[in-house]
Amino acid sequence: MMSTIDLTLKIWRQKNSDALGDFETYILRDISTDMSFLEMIDVLNEQLTREGKEPVAFDHDCREGICGACGAVVDGVAHGPDLETTLCQLHMRKFKSGDTIVIEPFRSIAFPIKKDLLVDRSALDRIIQAGGFVSVNTGGTVDGNSIPVSTETAELAMDAASCIGCGACVASCPNGAAMLFTGAKIAQLSLLPQGHPERKERARSMVTQMDKEGFGYCSNEKECELACPKGISIRNIARMNREFLKSFLLGE
Amino acid sequence: MELNSRIPSGPLAEKWDSHRFQSKLVNPANRRKFRVIVVGTGLAGASAAATLAELGYKVDAFCLHDSPRRAHSIAAQGGINAAKNYQNDGDSVFRLFYDTIKGGDFRAREANVYRLAQVSTEIIDQCVAQGVPFAREYGGTLANRSFGGAQVSRTFYARGQTGQQLLLGAYSALSRQINSGGVTMYNRREMMDVVVVDGKARGVVVRNMISGAIESYSADAVLLCTGGYGNAYFLSTNAMASNVTAAWRACRRGAAFANPSFVQIHPTCIPVHGDYQSKLTLMSESLRNDGRVWVPKNKDDTRPPAQIPEEDRDYYLESKYPSFGNLVPRDVASRNAKEQCDQGKGVGSTGLAVYLDFGDAIKRDGEDVILRKYGNLFQMYEKITDSDPMVEPMMIYPAVHYTMGGLWVDYNLMTTIPGLFALGECNFSDHGANRLGASALMQGLADGYFVISTSIGHYFGSERINPVTNADAAFKEVENEVNERMQKLLQNSSGGPSGKVTVDDVHKELGRLLWDNCGMARNRQDLELALEELPKIKDKFWNSVYVPGAADDINQSIEKAGRVADFIEFGEFMIRDALAREESCGCHLREESQTEENEALRDDDKYSHVSVWEYKGDDQPPEMHKEHLVFENVTPSQRSYK
Numbered sequence: 089m090m091s092t093i094d095l096t097l098k099i100w101r102q103k104n105s106d107a108l109g110d111f112e113t114y115i116l117r118d119i120s121t122d123m124s125f126l127e128m129i130d131v132l133n134e135q136l137t138r139e140g141k142e143p144v145a146f147d148h149d150c151r152e153g154i155c156g157a158c159g160a161v162v163d164g165v166a167h168g169p170d171l172e173t174t175l176c177q178l179h180m181r182k183f184k185s186g187d188t189i190v191i192e193p194f195r196s197i198a199f200p201i202k203k204d205l206l207v208d209r210s211a212l213d214r215i216i217q218a219g220g221f222v223s224v225n226t227g228g229t230v231d232g233n234s235i236p237v238s239t240e241t242a243e244l245a246m247d248a249a250s251c252i253g254c255g256a257c258v259a260s261c262p263n264g265a266a267m268l269f270t271g272a273k274i275a276q277l278s279l280l281p282q283g284h285p286e287r288k289e290r291a292r293s294m295v296t297q298m299d300k301e302g303f304g305y306c307s308n309e310k311e312c313e314l315a316c317p318k319g320i321s322i323r324n325i326a327r328m329n330r331e332f333l334k335s336f337l338l339g340e
Numbered sequence: 341m342e343l344n345s346r347i348p349s350g351p352l353a354e355k356w357d358s359h360r361f362q363s364k365l366v367n368p369a370n371r372r373k374f375r376v377i378v379v380g381t382g383l384a385g386a387s388a389a390a391t392l393a394e395l396g397y398k399v400d401a402f403c404l405h406d407s408p409r410r411a412h413s414i415a416a417q418g419g420i421n422a423a424k425n426y427q428n429d430g431d432s433v434f435r436l437f438y439d440t441i442k443g444g445d446f447r448a449r450e451a452n453v454y455r456l457a458q459v460s461t462e463i464i465d466q467c468v469a470q471g472v473p474f475a476r477e478y479g480g481t482l483a484n485r486s487f488g489g490a491q492v493s494r495t496f497y498a499r500g501q502t503g504q505q506l507l508l509g510a511y512s513a514l515s516r517q518i519n520s521g522g523v524t525m526y527n528r529r530e531m532m533d534v535v536v537v538d539g540k541a542r543g544v545v546v547r548n549m550i551s552g553a554i555e556s557y558s559a560d561a562v563l564l565c566t567g568g569y570g571n572a573y574f575l576s577t578n579a580m581a582s583n584v585t586a587a588w589r590a591c592r593r594g595a596a597f598a599n600p601s602f603v604q605i606h607p608t609c610i611p612v613h614g615d616y617q618s619k620l621t622l623m624s625e626s627l628r629n630d631g632r633v634w635v636p637k638n639k640d641d642t643r644p645p646a647q648i649p650e651e652d653r654d655y656y657l658e659s660k661y662p663s664f665g666n667l668v669p670r671d672v673a674s675r676n677a678k679e680q681c682d683q684g685k686g687v688g689s690t691g692l693a694v695y696l697d698f699g700d701a702i703k704r705d706g707e708d709v710i711l712r713k714y715g716n717l718f719q720m721y722e723k724i725t726d727s728d729p730m731v732e733p734m735m736i737y738p739a740v741h742y743t744m745g746g747l748w749v750d751y752n753l754m755t756t757i758p759g760l761f762a763l764g765e766c767n768f769s770d771h772g773a774n775r776l777g778a779s780a781l782m783q784g785l786a787d788g789y790f791v792i793s794t795s796i797g798h799y800f801g802s803e804r805i806n807p808v809t810n811a812d813a814a815f816k817e818v819e820n821e822v823n824e825r826m827q828k829l830l831q832n833s834s835g836g837p838s839g840k841v842t843v844d845d846v847h848k849e850l851g852r853l854l855w856d857n858c859g860m861a862r863n864r865q866d867l868e869l870a871l872e873e874l875p876k877i878k879d880k881f882w883n884s885v886y887v888p889g890a891a892d893d894i895n896q897s898i899e900k901a902g903r904v905a906d907f908i909e910f911g912e913f914m915i916r917d918a919l920a921r922e923e924s925c926g927c928h929l930r931e932e933s934q935t936e937e938n939e940a941l942r943d944d945d946k947y948s949h950v951s952v953w954e955y956k957g958d959d960q961p962p963e964m965h966k967e968h969l970v971f972e973n974v975t976p977s978q979r980s981y982k
Contacts, residue, residue: 104894120614124724127618134844137897140836142889145896147406149579151619153720154504155410170723177723202550203894210527213407217519221512222471226391226789227462229469233426236480237473245473246498249505253409282471 092118093185100192121181146205153177156252166256166315174317194259198302211301218297219290220273248276250318257312263304268312271328288335346750347451356455364801371396375559382411384764385565387788390513393522404530409511412579416503417624419495420781422460431492433457444772445926446976459790470509488625488777495778531586532822537814541760552892556810561759568743568765572907574851576740577622583903595755596952598748598768601918606741607673611693620739628666630701639684664981671774674738697733744771752795763787773926826891829901840886847904863931867919923947
């Protein structure tokens, strides 16, 4: 049988980037425990709409845990209490009736709040634009099987490539670092032979861009790894640091 | 309306080559003088934008997300087909072509599908070169699996996240072009209309979703890469923001819409479990490679699955279709699941589900092997349902997934508006009446990486395109219309919400109407009823929908309202199309047209055509035109998977 719970929500409301924000309290009743967290917010938003109030703005899209659009800090934890889970895949059976849930946006100096829980994460795009690619034009590529990759390497590269770019690593880092995000892309492309020709340049440009955007540095708190919905390992940060250092030590 | 499919002459295998040779080219130094607008940055859009910028064209790309990496292509799980024949199991370009034509129930164009099969191999090479981490064999070569209905192993994959990895590959190519200035990227912009000047598509009007401002952009050609319209049904596997607005607005401006009723209902989705549900989640059909589908033999058998012994289980796909078994195409699998549930043999709390059982596969291959193949899918299933597929069988039910219908395009992917192209799921071209698994990624990337560059070159090389700017009257006129529409969406907002309905209320009503009457099985009576009911939903929307907030602000309610208004208008096209096609083909089962064994019965004499619908105004029904399909290389046969 489906069970239902009653909740108190404290949600960050902020009109726009310039306005001051604050928590507002809402009461929700009869929330099915089979609901996802975002469906619970849908219910709240329908309720607010029917009361003539403005619904809570939040980014979301695929609701399958893969697009990386959703994300909020729930009771102090990015994407909430469930390990390796995006907010859309968090289900209400993880909560108890009578719980008070505090929901606020991902906070970072590099992620300006646009409205309520909706933030601007385009800084992450600019890090990729700085070098998170292999410079190959369409057409004229060699047969796929002429670039052998061991299963082990392919698996490690895939582990790193699973990053969904949600920004939870930044939001959970006490320094607001984007090193898990950046490290994952650098690691993927330095593991695979296709990425080798540009690895020095890539490490330097991506790290430089990361600094420019105002992200902080890693001090081995490991909060990012814990918050990452895809379980991306901080070994990728070590790999990035090695790539970055090597790009200077080994010369041109 | 003139429909010229511009299929090149000559033998099938030489058409694409000779077409490329006969197409006009643009001198590399002149390309920078042409500007192309790309709407949408999924597989088709991101690959097209990157490729055209690499060639030297100026590209303006638009997406409605906060980042171009979020399009719903990212959620495709299973894989991408290519006729590489790496497994030496008898695959070839012709076989992929044949399977795709047959899978589409002989309702697609031979020439387009053959080209798709030809470029499929280049797509894999391209993606590997970008650093897409495809699965590998121990020797380091690319791994393949067989997928939904194919008897050869031609599907390339990256765990259960193939769409994600291919999209991130295209996104990385796009990012490189943004970095070098070839592409100007506009995030959080939703296309509201296309601007046609002197009969040619010359730009778009978009809404800035942060400021609410209505903005105009002009160009020499416009590419719509805006995906499918499955969300017309409210519940579907599509992402929440997936919508028909761009395609529908283009249709209202003169781009004909082909086969709007061709909607793929995917057989393996997590069943519906509550009214609050916002979307349905697909479980990759690669699961059918190892999972066995069954229901209890007896109606109303409520025992838990583990307590139902072998002799009381009906593995209905295996018994009915011995040669394909659990791997029959999607439409066949979906229809059979519905049939079992209609007979009262469905399982789960709603009775609208069948089992997908991994018990035998786990016994045969071991837990490790099964977990390595499907671990992330099982994890996802468990998160949503709180049940572990390693311990008890999954429950699945069909859900709206992919739309084969789309804007009508010629061989160049150009719509009936010159200069307006449609790529990927947004067009109708390659999948006929049913798409095979792992073919959507292939088509999106084929269009974006390999087809559109030839078409754009030819269009610019052969058409005279006069200078136009976004300050021209045509743009101002469309901007005004868009502003008026935004105000109209807010017309019921004064006086508060009491006595009014929300956008979701109306959307759910539309969804139920379409699902019940224009879903997995259709008949004249239901469709005619739906046609009568639809205007009532439209009236309800415009007379009583309450949209909170303002137009000049971040307002997710007004975004939704605009999309639902367009789904309602477009719904009429879907219903009329289903009504006009009095045969069964692929996804489209007309109950009046079945064999004695209740299999879909095609009528090639009357319906071997693409139904192409022309918008004639809000007060008039659309006009249907036909593009007759000619089969010179395959003989349409009644599909049989027995």
